[in-house]
Amino acid sequence: MGVLIGVLLVALALTGLFVGVSDVTPGSLSRGGAGGDAAFLLVASRIPRTLAAVLVGASLGIAGLIMQMLVRNKFVEPGTTGVSEFATLGMLVTMVFLPGLAVVGKMGVAAVFGLFGTWVFLRVVRVVPVRQLVLVPLVGIMLGGVVGAVTTFSAYRLDLLQSLGQWSQGSFATVMQGRYEFLWIAGLMVGIAWFAADRFSVVGLGEEFATNLGLDHRRVVAVGMVVIAVITAAVLVTAGMVPFLGLVVPNVVSLIIGDNVRRAIPWVAGLGAVFVLACDLIARVVRFPYEIPLSVIVGIVGAALFLWLLLRRRSRAH
Amino acid sequence: MIALENVTKRYGRQAVVDDVSITFGGEGVTALIGPNGAGKSTLFGLVGRLLQPDEGRITVDGMDVASTPSSELAKVLAVLRQDNHVAARLTVHDLVEFGRFPHSRGRLTLHDREHIEDAIGYLDLGPYRNRFLDELSGGQRQRAFVAMVLAQDTEYVLLDEPLNNLDLRHMAEIMRLIRRMADELGKRVVVVLHDINFAATYADRIVAMRNGIVMADAPAREVMRPDVLAAVYDTPVDVREIDGKPVALYHG
Numbered sequence: 396m397g398v399l400i401g402v403l404l405v406a407l408a409l410t411g412l413f414v415g416v417s418d419v420t421p422g423s424l425s426r427g428g429a430g431g432d433a434a435f436l437l438v439a440s441r442i443p444r445t446l447a448a449v450l451v452g453a454s455l456g457i458a459g460l461i462m463q464m465l466v467r468n469k470f471v472e473p474g475t476t477g478v479s480e481f482a483t484l485g486m487l488v489t490m491v492f493l494p495g496l497a498v499v500g501k502m503g504v505a506a507v508f509g510l511f512g513t514w515v516f517l518r519v520v521r522v523v524p525v526r527q528l529v530l531v532p533l534v535g536i537m538l539g540g541v542v543g544a545v546t547t548f549s550a551y552r553l554d555l556l557q558s559l560g561q562w563s564q565g566s567f568a569t570v571m572q573g574r575y576e577f578l579w580i581a582g583l584m585v586g587i588a589w590f591a592a593d594r595f596s597v598v599g600l601g602e603e604f605a606t607n608l609g610l611d612h613r614r615v616v617a618v619g620m621v622v623i624a625v626i627t628a629a630v631l632v633t634a635g636m637v638p639f640l641g642l643v644v645p646n647v648v649s650l651i652i653g654d655n656v657r658r659a660i661p662w663v664a665g666l667g668a669v670f671v672l673a674c675d676l677i678a679r680v681v682r683f684p685y686e687i688p689l690s691v692i693v694g695i696v697g698a699a700l701f702l703w704l705l706l707r708r709r710s711r712a713h
Numbered sequence: 714m715i716a717l718e719n720v721t722k723r724y725g726r727q728a729v730v731d732d733v734s735i736t737f738g739g740e741g742v743t744a745l746i747g748p749n750g751a752g753k754s755t756l757f758g759l760v761g762r763l764l765q766p767d768e769g770r771i772t773v774d775g776m777d778v779a780s781t782p783s784s785e786l787a788k789v790l791a792v793l794r795q796d797n798h799v800a801a802r803l804t805v806h807d808l809v810e811f812g813r814f815p816h817s818r819g820r821l822t823l824h825d826r827e828h829i830e831d832a833i834g835y836l837d838l839g840p841y842r843n844r845f846l847d848e849l850s851g852g853q854r855q856r857a858f859v860a861m862v863l864a865q866d867t868e869y870v871l872l873d874e875p876l877n878n879l880d881l882r883h884m885a886e887i888m889r890l891i892r893r894m895a896d897e898l899g900k901r902v903v904v905v906l907h908d909i910n911f912a913a914t915y916a917d918r919i920v921a922m923r924n925g926i927v928m929a930d931a932p933a934r935e936v937m938r939p940d941v942l943a944a945v946y947d948t949p950v951d952v953r954e955i956d957g958k959p960v961a962l963y964h965g
Contacts, residue, residue: 596801596807603761604797606783607791608787609785653801654803657819
């Protein structure tokens with residue numbers, strides 16, 4: 396199974412390099428040489444786009460996994476907890492008050508807002524009993540709805556709705572060399588999550604277990620919050636909103652090999668990357684030579700998978 | 714020993730643990746009994762540093778619980794709370810492995826692995842080691858949690874109502890296991906129990922609480938008296954001698 400994900404990952408990544416309006420094939424590459432058009436396109440656009448898809452998929456999956464451990468609920472991810480909406484509000488704030496800010500600055504502000512959003516959510520969720528499985532994401536979605544409404548209303552009044560939409564609509568169409576590199580920061584967060592994997596597993600057992608095992612629960616939660624917020628922000632400024640991924644991928648992995656974070660991380664990262672690569676390919680091929688937004692494809696595929704997970708869970712409970 | 718000096722814990726104005734001074738956790742098994750709301754679980758929470766006392770001082774082998782690093786305490790004291798709801802899909806082996814966390818900090822040595830194997834073997838969990846916790850019966854799951862605590866390799870083991878939601882067979886099984894842990898492995902086990910006859914049969918010492926106050930702290934036989942138990946539970950309890958053992962009758 397793990398091998399299958401690896402093979403799929405490589406196959407999809409290679410296919411992605413050679414799919415597009417301009418003719419880039421192994422043949423045209425060898426004809427044009429290192430200085431040819433095909434080679435230029437490959438380096439400037441196709442490779443960055445593929446790398447971006449891999450990084451987005453892997454890191455969003457991890458953000459979902461870590462969040463599910465912190466909250467001890469399988470139905471949370473940045474998109475169902477208001478974190479993405481807070482980060483988007485952060486984007487709007489930079490557009491209004493610091494329009495000249497470099498993208499890295501925008502990302503920083505979005506990350507700070509996302510961090511605040513994670514904190515708000517964790518505070519609110521404390522009041523909700525852990526066993527109310529569906530209530531937790533419901534509260535998060537409502538929270539996100541409120542923040543999203545504030546953002547949309549403000550953007551509307553300030554005539555920024557369109558540019559906000561451009562930022563937040565998930566797509567890799569604009570990803571090029573020089574415009575995706577922030578995603579390596581998200582990749583770094585995946586590394587941190589991997590390093591601290593056992594701590595996240597223990598926190599996933601609950602505060603009482605964590606304390607009994609001598610773990611500083613609050614510190615691990617704080618690290619997890621930073622990981623989640625930075626990943627959300629980095630993805631938002633480069634690819635926009637990519638819904639459902641952080642929810643679906645860790646749940647599928649959980650069904651296959653369980654929730655031991657150290658074991659799950661490579662699976663979640665790999666499967667997340669495969670998921671985004673595949674969706675991006677579909678987005679580029681369906682209306683060839685035009686593209687449809689990635690978030691549309693991800694939304695459809697993700698929602699279907701999510702429904703399947705929900706129904707499967709129900710049938711197992713009986 | 715676990716020592717409490719004038720410890721008070723309040724929720725609002727209600728003192729749940731009220732100026733308690735007691736030393737417990739001697740060799741063998743200590744049972745902590747008392748009616749609902751007596752403060753037993755709160756006491757465990759305080760000793761296990763899950764709750765902070767409003768007044769007083771708690772020490773474990775002389776180490777102040779409030780100021781000793783949590784990671785150090787985790788090597789001498791293990792606390793298993795009641796109603797462990799683990800949402801994560803973990804295997805029995807995963808869970809027992811996390812019991813080694815205070816020693817390994819996530820990097821398992823050969824020595825850690827021996828402890829994990831010993832704990833799994835001691836609780837006869839070998840056939841279930843790769844099962845997920847949500848695929849186990851209540852009795853098996855409780856054994857998995859005890860195995861985790863055992864792998865933690867602490868001198869003191871505090872178990873909060875480990876018999877909750879278990880049937881008769883599994884209750885007896887867990888109690889025998891607790892006795893063996895004390896006798897064979899030299900653990901100092903403190904266990905919260907609702908069934909006073911289990912306490913009388915398996916514990917060396919009984920601590921009885923009511924309304925946040927320690928009502929009795931004595932060898933099991935001395936607590937198993939109608940007057941003492943009636944005062945603790947505020948209900949008539951008869952105690953009869955059967956085969957030389959005191960048995961409480963409280964069904965009438």
